[in-house]
Amino acid sequence: MIPLKFVLVDLRRHWVGSLVIILLIAGATALGVAVNLQERALRLGSARAAERFDLVVGAAGSETQLVLSSVFLQPSPLTLLPGSALAKLADDPRVAMAAPVGFGDSFNGLPVVGTIAAFVTDDGRVGLSEGRVFETVAEAVIGAKVDLALGDEVKPLHGTAGEGGHTHTELKYQVVGRMGETGTPWDRAILVPIEGVWRIHHMGDGHDADEHGHAAHDRTGEASEAERGPAEMMERIGPPWTNPQGVPAIIVKARTIADAYRLRNEYRRDQTLGVFPAEVLTRLFSTLGDVRTVLAAIAFATQGLVAAAVILVSVVHLAQRRRQLAVLRALGAPRAALFGLVWFEILALVVSGVAIGVVLGWGGAKIFASWVSDASGIVSPVVLTWEDGRLALGLLAVAAIIAVVPAMMAYRQPTAIALRS
Template identity: 60%
Template sequence: MIRFILADLRKYWLGSAVVVLIVALAVALGVAVTLQERALRLGSARAADKFDLVIGAAGSENQLVLSSVFLQASPLPLMDGRVLTQLASDPRVAWAAPIGFGDSFMGYPIVGTTTALVNNLADGLAEGKVFAREGEAVIGASVALKLGDQIKPMHGAAEEGGHTHAELAYRVAGRLKPTGTAWDRAVLVPIQAVWHIHGMGHHDEAEVERNHDAHGEAAEAHEHHAADPDATISETWDADVPGLPAILVKPKSIADAYKLRQQYRAGTTLAVFPAEVLTRLYATLGDAKRVLFAVATGSQGLVAASVLLVTVMHVGQRRRQIGALRALGAPRRALFSIVWLELFVLVAMGLAAGFALGYAAALAVSGMVASGSGVSIPVNFARDDIGFAVALLAFAALISSVPAVLAYRQSPASALRG
């Protein structure tokens, strides 16, 4: 029986290949959607795990998390710098790290922060040391620079009229170990250097605001406040801390985290747990997944119908062959098994190829997302996928039985007369 099926498949290899390809493409769409949605959830959740609490100015929770945790370029409103002073002296806070955005280098975001964040972001440094002066920088694991390289910060994008700051060039002093987050593509510098480059700090901040255009791009003013690359940094905050877009906070306990969140969710500030914000984003992502999966299921249904039609026509064209086999003494059960197994093998091959294609497509998309965002997007099969594969195989067995039943019911005489 097996040799008969193999000979039949070799004879009709082109039609068999088309059936396998059609089934594979239909299945690959559903598999890719499922794997990619799961990978995005897992990757973003892992990236947010490193940050317990984010505090910023009142506004959009989603934008606060996307900008501060995932480093998506978008202007955030500034909150009063005294919030950092309060958090630094709060006994419920293990550490609080301010962050400042706005500049970049070769597409890598430059983030102003403190040594507290650098020391707690990754499991130590892969090489070099933490910055100690305003002219030093620590780069993420995926930044294509080496120790000692110079970094000239650019405000805004070059294609949008951005300008390079001439006041200061950072020198790479250290490199972080991989974190699997967007911070692997970041350049971390002292927050004081960012303030000085943008004319902020111990002077009239209202004057600084007047030097910003509608897009928040700072003018090249206040050169007398430019950073000194050899100036050592101090992380003792006073009342003159300038406005901040966000502060990353590590509470000492879960209870402290909820108390801080409640305290800073009133008035002009906003405090969020990144995991909570991601949960709401996942709900939106889940809705999109259901729509795409419905489309994939519909395409699989159409493919199943077309494959069934083709195989029924194929059985009809082979009526004489089936009749000859019956006349030579082949039992009906053998004919049923041959026709059923031949179609089932084709569909099963299509299912296997579809899972492989879907996995490859999800890997390709995850690679593009990871290269652009820096967030590691792991693509893996889960236990639920086994159930999905078994359901598809059961459906394949069911549709394969339709032409097999037609062959089973044919009598030798009628088949030979046809």
């Protein structure tokens, strides 16, 4: 009924106005979409980064700090848990895996984290992308994005170079494996046996000397590094430990859901703190949700202003077109066609604006997410869902309704002015 060619020519004739309207709508839409996408991306990104961490046990202190340090590898000073806690958890029948995580050292700015082999493979659930898991205390597995090759040497630095740390000369690790990509800060970590971390910090290595059949040597291992020969680098590592040392945090995988809650409760007293990273994240999400609500309200207000601007522009524009509309009717166009013409033209602008806005918002969220990913290692999935579709459809529905105002003006346009030159 309404010739598309005519609409296109008409819009092209008023291209500056059309472009401004499209850009305004695109901007307002992009803002709303980006806020939604980014909030969702941060939420899902951090939730997925914590996927493998059911329960974290640390020394009594801040839950948030414990989770940030152990799950997201953000350096912060944590009190050590006594080694006995590790031994107890490792022996607990309700525990499928208790993995110590010892952080604090770095290499080229990358965190060096001491743990056990089972943690690297998530107890055999995930394979490595290259090489194998560490088998001796002088071996390391690197995260997917670490710029090192198998066979390279890692000399850990205490703290980070920026903090004026010093290089540990006692022990160097050889890279023997690389983990698959996880989209978490662990992609940029270097994983070593916890025994190595203990030894570097002049603690025991968690295994009594006689366990290794070296009865001739010391018992604690404390002053022994210098004396030990290369042969001792082949000592057994991993649990069970006869004499585990302190660790900042233990990642616990429970056998059943009920066990997970029971363990959380048991380790939430006196000296220890048991926390689900998920509960800390959920609290952060609700803050994030509040922020989103504020930003969404701003975006919504912007959309309202843009809607007002669009009405204003189309009404003004229509006043200039009265003659054209009257002429069309004089030539035989029915009123419904003029209504449709104006309505359709406005909606065409809105649809283009919203479509461009969704793409812009998505692009903006992508850029922000990649910046977050560079800064924190957390890969935030920027995905469009039904919710965004609903937002876009909602905007279109509102536009379809407000476009009725100028369309109605066109409908009521008197014809008498058609012949007046």
